[in-house]
Amino acid sequence: MTDTINAFVPGPRIRIDGAQGGPLSGLTFAAKDLFDVAGVPTGGGNHDWARANPIPTRHAWAVQTLLDAGATLIGKTITDEVSLGILGENAFDGTPLNSKAPDRVPGGSSSGSAAAVAAGLCDTALGTDTGGSVRVPASFCGLYGIRPTHGRLNLAGMLPQAPTSDTTGWFARDADTFARVSTVLLGEAPATQLPHTLLIAVDAFGFADPGVATALQPMVERLTRLIGSARDEVMAPPGLSVWARAQRTLQPVEAWNTFRDWVERDNPRMAFGVARGLIAGAQVSAADQGWAELMRQEARGRMAYLLPPGTILCLPTTPFPAPTKGLSLPVLTPLRDRITCLCSQGGLTGVPQVNLPGASVDGVPIGLSIIGGRGSDAMLVAVAQAMAATAVRD
Amino acid sequence: MTDTINAFVPGPRIRIDGAQGGPLSGLTFAAKDLFDVAGVPTGGGNHDWARANPIPTRHAWAVQTLLDAGATLIGKTITDEVSLGILGENAFDGTPLNSKAPDRVPGGSSSGSAAAVAAGLCDTALGTDTGGSVRVPASFCGLYGIRPTHGRLNLAGMLPQAPTSDTTGWFARDADTFARVSTVLLGEAPATQLPHTLLIAVDAFGFADPGVATALQPMVERLTRLIGSARDEVMAPPGLSVWARAQRTLQPVEAWNTFRDWVERDNPRMAFGVARGLIAGAQVSAADQGWAELMRQEARGRMAYLLPPGTILCLPTTPFPAPTKGLSLPVLTPLRDRITCLCSQGGLTGVPQVNLPGASVDGVPIGLSIIGGRGSDAMLVAVAQAMAATAVRD
Numbered sequence: 001m002t003d004t005i006n007a008f009v010p011g012p013r014i015r016i017d018g019a020q021g022g023p024l025s026g027l028t029f030a031a032k033d034l035f036d037v038a039g040v041p042t043g044g045g046n047h048d049w050a051r052a053n054p055i056p057t058r059h060a061w062a063v064q065t066l067l068d069a070g071a072t073l074i075g076k077t078i079t080d081e082v083s084l085g086i087l088g089e090n091a092f093d094g095t096p097l098n099s100k101a102p103d104r105v106p107g108g109s110s111s112g113s114a115a116a117v118a119a120g121l122c123d124t125a126l127g128t129d130t131g132g133s134v135r136v137p138a139s140f141c142g143l144y145g146i147r148p149t150h151g152r153l154n155l156a157g158m159l160p161q162a163p164t165s166d167t168t169g170w171f172a173r174d175a176d177t178f179a180r181v182s183t184v185l186l187g188e189a190p191a192t193q194l195p196h197t198l199l200i201a202v203d204a205f206g207f208a209d210p211g212v213a214t215a216l217q218p219m220v221e222r223l224t225r226l227i228g229s230a231r232d233e234v235m236a237p238p239g240l241s242v243w244a245r246a247q248r249t250l251q252p253v254e255a256w257n258t259f260r261d262w263v264e265r266d267n268p269r270m271a272f273g274v275a276r277g278l279i280a281g282a283q284v285s286a287a288d289q290g291w292a293e294l295m296r297q298e299a300r301g302r303m304a305y306l307l308p309p310g311t312i313l314c315l316p317t318t319p320f321p322a323p324t325k326g327l328s329l330p331v332l333t334p335l336r337d338r339i340t341c342l343c344s345q346g347g348l349t350g351v352p353q354v355n356l357p358g359a360s361v362d363g364v365p366i367g368l369s370i371i372g373g374r375g376s377d378a379m380l381v382a383v384a385q386a387m388a389a390t391a392v393r394d
Numbered sequence: 395m396t397d398t399i400n401a402f403v404p405g406p407r408i409r410i411d412g413a414q415g416g417p418l419s420g421l422t423f424a425a426k427d428l429f430d431v432a433g434v435p436t437g438g439g440n441h442d443w444a445r446a447n448p449i450p451t452r453h454a455w456a457v458q459t460l461l462d463a464g465a466t467l468i469g470k471t472i473t474d475e476v477s478l479g480i481l482g483e484n485a486f487d488g489t490p491l492n493s494k495a496p497d498r499v500p501g502g503s504s505s506g507s508a509a510a511v512a513a514g515l516c517d518t519a520l521g522t523d524t525g526g527s528v529r530v531p532a533s534f535c536g537l538y539g540i541r542p543t544h545g546r547l548n549l550a551g552m553l554p555q556a557p558t559s560d561t562t563g564w565f566a567r568d569a570d571t572f573a574r575v576s577t578v579l580l581g582e583a584p585a586t587q588l589p590h591t592l593l594i595a596v597d598a599f600g601f602a603d604p605g606v607a608t609a610l611q612p613m614v615e616r617l618t619r620l621i622g623s624a625r626d627e628v629m630a631p632p633g634l635s636v637w638a639r640a641q642r643t644l645q646p647v648e649a650w651n652t653f654r655d656w657v658e659r660d661n662p663r664m665a666f667g668v669a670r671g672l673i674a675g676a677q678v679s680a681a682d683q684g685w686a687e688l689m690r691q692e693a694r695g696r697m698a699y700l701l702p703p704g705t706i707l708c709l710p711t712t713p714f715p716a717p718t719k720g721l722s723l724p725v726l727t728p729l730r731d732r733i734t735c736l737c738s739q740g741g742l743t744g745v746p747q748v749n750l751p752g753a754s755v756d757g758v759p760i761g762l763s764i765i766g767g768r769g770s771d772a773m774l775v776a777v778a779q780a781m782a783a784t785a786v787r788d
Contacts, residue, residue: 264724277771
């Protein structure tokens, strides 16, 4: 079964039992192969990366925290190479299965973690989200998934990409498991009070494929009933594509800084598209970088203005459901750029975002995202639980 | 022995006996893995290339010609990925041995062919030379090697890179074998008359490391005595680096055109530096390309003026002997660019060039090149034979 699903990295499967009697006792989890597990090479999705780096002697903070809480680690999962990729196709390790849409990509870069949870191989799984790497596979695979507030979690032992945007996130199939895991990793129980105001990001809904907005409409209506008060808002007045351009400037610059020494020393093998992404970062001009940093400041101001306590915003997580596997780079690149238009607020502004499953287009999952102000993670988790309860009542 | 030398591509070794009684009877040869051998995948130095392309049903023209002449094919040799590389380090297949300098690179991209001949595994070997891929390994490994006049040989069944610069070349350890093979592949016996005028490319000697010019001095003196009349000349009045810039503009543009469909469709794994080279070709502006085409015209005029019948020019084949293996990209890139400064005349103007072995710096081989006007290949072969005879007499 695992072979068909292709969620785990090649080689012997690891298993580390969680502590007895913790709040996550009885749960199993997997960790994206960017997280250190003591005594196991951190593969990073690139075989030359694994060879170039020492075997870690300590668990990553997130792994240790889940083990301490009683969850059992059952494997390390495939990732796009050094987390550079949003579709989930790895030229070395293959494409993990999107269980709900087997001919489609799972989304990346936390592809194996999403695939493992979606297929029921484990209850939850750690991912990372820099530019959408948890949110996108959550949307594509029909899972709960969170990108927490940037800077909230300890990222020790997690392979970085672009530190000002990097976060640790996680997936679950159901809202209760999602809430249990979130409570442990956030160190905070779901909020007892739901938000009072819902903003509907009209620019984002307008940017998504028409079928997506239609498919998400029932969820938006349920969310509106749940929150009580809703109004339309433009999330990104300069344009989603302008925010995306800023993110697509800053993130590659930082990724190049992160991987440059390795690349220049070892000349590693990587998929052409991954190399192209790194080179894009190396070629950004100081003027473009300076502009992008100013736009990031503006975006942060916008999100702080839009999202005072008690307010959340909803938008389609991705502008379309998962594309088919094996598309060529000239077809994939504009799809990736459209995805970034709905994801860049995370990396630019650090706001937390949760993907809610529950909709589909032609049977292929599509997620609705909720975003709150920085630090409102536990409120978003509470909304996810409340929405799940609503769905059962519907 | 083969394993230590690492000249041949991984997998079962092939052997195809040559025709009986031909002029090359008794000789063995190897073919760079850019040449088709019927029934054998053409690997191209990149494992994803081999998988993406059909197994050829016919031998390449050069392979068939050597077989018809009686030489026996004993293997296919390692090449830099899709011939993009001048050092001879392949991230998939490793670095073929430079027998005369085991800690140094063999030079590329015809690395395995040079290594096989240098180690005595075969008598001759086919290579390709677009920007120096026969001349450089010949210099680094201490071999005879030719880049024939562009357009002279039939390139059917040879994997192209930059068609306006691509040539088929070959290596040999001794001048007589070199002449026998050259007679078959050129379809012309060595000239009976030697040139009457030798030009010494003072810009090229000045550009090489001081130790190189010193090491080559005895060969230049012997060549001068052989030809009778010598004078100093600037080969490239605009600057060797200006010619190199034109070559480094045109060649990557054509390489991108050659490999673009494959790269965009399959997103293949390749060494970062190879991907970077392809991307450089994709990013050349029309203005830069236009300028480079004009400079190529100027260079052709210059070479035609310098090299009327009966005149040859000599220069160091490479500005330094083989560098050590495993250098980082920031160290290798400027070395590569310096090599191009002494090699670009081949790709830009199509003139034939032969590397003559016989000198060394600190025990590491360095070659002296002779260049003639277009079509003078057989004259250069004759000079190589005459120089060898001179060496014996010295």
